[in-house]
Amino acid sequence: MSPGPLRNDELRMFADAVNAFLDDHATPEATARWRADGAVSEETWRCAGRAGLLGVSIPEEYGGAGADFRFEMVLMECLGRKHALNFAIPLHNAVVAPYLVRYASEEQKRRWLPGAVTGETILAVAMTEPGAGSDLQGMQTVERRQGDHYVINGQKTFISNGLHGSLIVVAAKTDAQAGAKGISLFVVETDKVEGFARGRLLDKLGQEGRDTAELFFSDMRVPAENLLGGVEGAGFGMLMENLPQERIVIAGQALGMIDAAMDATLHYVKERRAFGGALFDFQNTKFKLAECATQARIAKVFLDHCVDQLVAVTLDAATASMAKYWITEAQGAIIDECLQLFGGYGYMLDYPIANMYKDARAYRIYGGTSEIMKLLIARSL
Numbered sequence: 001m002s003p004g005p006l007r008n009d010e011l012r013m014f015a016d017a018v019n020a021f022l023d024d025h026a027t028p029e030a031t032a033r034w035r036a037d038g039a040v041s042e043e044t045w046r047c048a049g050r051a052g053l054l055g056v057s058i059p060e061e062y063g064g065a066g067a068d069f070r071f072e073m074v075l076m077e078c079l080g081r082k083h084a085l086n087f088a089i090p091l092h093n094a095v096v097a098p099y100l101v102r103y104a105s106e107e108q109k110r111r112w113l114p115g116a117v118t119g120e121t122i123l124a125v126a127m128t129e130p131g132a133g134s135d136l137q138g139m140q141t142v143e144r145r146q147g148d149h150y151v152i153n154g155q156k157t158f159i160s161n162g163l164h165g166s167l168i169v170v171a172a173k174t175d176a177q178a179g180a181k182g183i184s185l186f187v188v189e190t191d192k193v194e195g196f197a198r199g200r201l202l203d204k205l206g207q208e209g210r211d212t213a214e215l216f217f218s219d220m221r222v223p224a225e226n227l228l229g230g231v232e233g234a235g236f237g238m239l240m241e242n243l244p245q246e247r248i249v250i251a252g253q254a255l256g257m258i259d260a261a262m263d264a265t266l267h268y269v270k271e272r273r274a275f276g277g278a279l280f281d282f283q284n285t286k287f288k289l290a291e292c293a294t295q296a297r298i299a300k301v302f303l304d305h306c307v308d309q310l311v312a313v314t315l316d317a318a319t320a321s322m323a324k325y326w327i328t329e330a331q332g333a334i335i336d337e338c339l340q341l342f343g344g345y346g347y348m349l350d351y352p353i354a355n356m357y358k359d360a361r362a363y364r365i366y367g368g369t370s371e372i373m374k375l376l377i378a379r380s381l
């Protein structure tokens, strides 16, 4: 299923709107400020809401644009090309919002989704714990029903949008020994619950403009109706249903960054001179960039295939894992080659390629590591 001509027009118009927003709000000075502050400001989130960048695929009846996933892909590509991927809109729009759209009750959707569209509410998802990342079944955060509330105790770490997130999908277990069937998902409205605390903003190798934080739950009382889907123990199934899309979202951002790295490098090697000619004149430069361009094209074609499947609701977990694994590994390799072509300037943070090098490293880790992707792929063989 590929987009028809009208669709393409709409996609282009949307890209123009996103680029106009990013030209104003994601200037080099602004993105440097995000990194210095450790976060994109709440005001910038609200501006993005006003510009129509948030809740792109949230249905119209809840204030969103009701667009399909291809529009989210356009958004990621634009963020990538403008070096603005530290603004975690893809996580908000295309990773967390779908949990609410799919599993929240009608009343909850009416209450929660409009704020996610305006940017008054920032979304996050909290699965990982200090002792349980790849092996989510080992999580120790527990919930226990008490009248019309659940009482949740535990801790999460590495949570993106952890500082500004005000509606957080939290995974917890009925008891710590319960396996996958014991996992439930809760929506935590952070300004309404007691026993919720944010830890420090984590000091990261890259992606410094994303507010990655720890979360602590100490007898946190969540209304029973905030149990997502209304059934205890259904959380693992929901995660399994949503993780393929999350993996495509990560692959989509990786490809956006690859495009930006290739553009910047091509520009640089055609300008920079050595031994009487442009760097681009060396056969090594041409061969390296030809290899990178080929990998980038393969990534794009495969990702387009996955997105078509996602839109047609036929994307399986193994194929999504292949995309996440292969494209993020290609991202690391391509950006490394690109940086080399910048020489010493590539190591200077004044050059976007240096920040891309740092930012790219996390892509092979979060949303499931490359090793976990291979396990999932192997399971399908």
Ligand SMILES: Cc1cc2nc3c(=O)[nH]c(=O)nc-3n(C[C@H](O)[C@H](O)[C@H](O)COP(=O)(O)OP(=O)(O)OC[C@H]3O[C@@H](n4cnc5c(N)ncnc54)[C@H](O)[C@@H]3O)c2cc1C
Residues within 6 Å of the ligand: 124, 125, 126, 127, 128, 130, 131, 132, 133, 134, 135, 157, 158, 159, 160, 161, 204, 207, 212, 362, 365, 366, 367, 368, 369, 370, 371, 372, 375
């Ligand atoms: C910047 C950043 C943002 C993040 N944002 C979020 C977020 O918003 N929400 C959230 O819930 N989490 C988030 N995470 C957490 C992320 O998803 C986990 O870090 C990731 O899943 C890996 O878990 P871990 O760190 O516990 O590593 P571990 O699971 O301890 O893995 C360590 C190493 O062992 C390998 N390994 C583990 N199991 C196997 C196996 N069976 N076979 C072979 N190798 C294996 C892994 O591949 C890895 O190389 C984020 C992480 C980062 C770095």
